Amino acid sequence: MIKVHHLNNSRSQRVLWLLEELALPYEVVRYQRDPKTMLAPPELRAIHPLGKSPLVELDGQVLAESAAIIETLCERYDRGHALSPPPQPLDGEERRRYRYWMHYAEGSAMPPLLLSLVFSRIKSAPMPFFVKPIARGIADKAMSSFVGPQLALHLGYIESELGKHEWFAGERFTAADIQMSFPVEAAAARAGAGRPRMQAFVERIHARPAYQRALEKGGPYSLPG
Helix, strand or coil, X not given: CEEEEEECCCCHHHHHHHHHHCCCCEEEEEECCCCCCCCCCHHHHHCCCCCCCCEEEXXXXXXXXHHHHHXXXXXXXXXXXXXXXXXXXXXXXXXXXXXXXXXXXHHHHHHHHXXXXXXXXXXXXXXXXXXXXXXXXXXXHHHHHHXXXXXXXXXXXXXXXXXXXXXXXXXXXXXXXXXXXXXXXXXHHHHCCCCHHHHHHHHHXXXXXXXXXXXXXXXXXXXCC
16 A cells, blocks of 8 residues: 655645546545644654655655655556656657656746745744844845746746647646646746646646545645745
8 A cells, every 4th residue: 555644735735646647546644734834743754854745655665755756656557658658769759858847846946936935934924123124125135136037937938838738748648747736836826927828737737537536635735825
C-alpha cells in the first residue's frame, strides 16, 4: 500500500491527483498547517528530517520532493505511458517538454510566487508601529525592483507557452501538467488576471474526475490570493 503524508493546502495535493489518475490504491495520513504561521506541524519530521510535504512511503522507503515522487510513480506504474512519454525516441519533443516542465515548476516558477507571498505577509505582519513604514518600504522596493518583474516575466512565459499547446508537454495531458498545476493555481489565485490561457488550464484540470476525487480524499484545498 502506498501511504501519502498529506498536508492541507500544499503540493501534496498533486500526488493524490496523480494516484487517482493512475487508479492506484493508497492511504492518506492528513496533517494540518499551523493556523497562525501556516507552517507544517512538527509530526512530519518524524517521517523525514525536513518535515515537508509531500512525503510518500513506498516499499519501506520514504520519497520526498514532488517531481521525484511523480517521476518514480510514473516509472513504476504508468507502464502504458498514459501520463508520461515513452522512452523512445530519447530526443522526442514530448519527452523534452515533459522533463523541462516537470522541473521548471519548482525550479523557476515557484520562487517568485513564494517571494511575492513572503513580502505581502511582511507588509501585513504585526510589528511595532515605528517599524512598519520601514518594513513596508523594503517590501515594496523588493516587489517593484525584482519580484514583481520576475513574476510578470514567468507568468507571461507560461501564458505564451499555453498558447502553443493545450497541455505543457504537448497535445495530451501528462504528469507534467499535474506538476505544473500548483504554480499555475497559485499564480491564478494571486496574479492571474488578464491571462486567459492560464485560467483555461485551471478550469480544464479542475474538471478532470481524478482531480475531483483527489479533493475528496485530501480535503478542502485553496491557495491564498
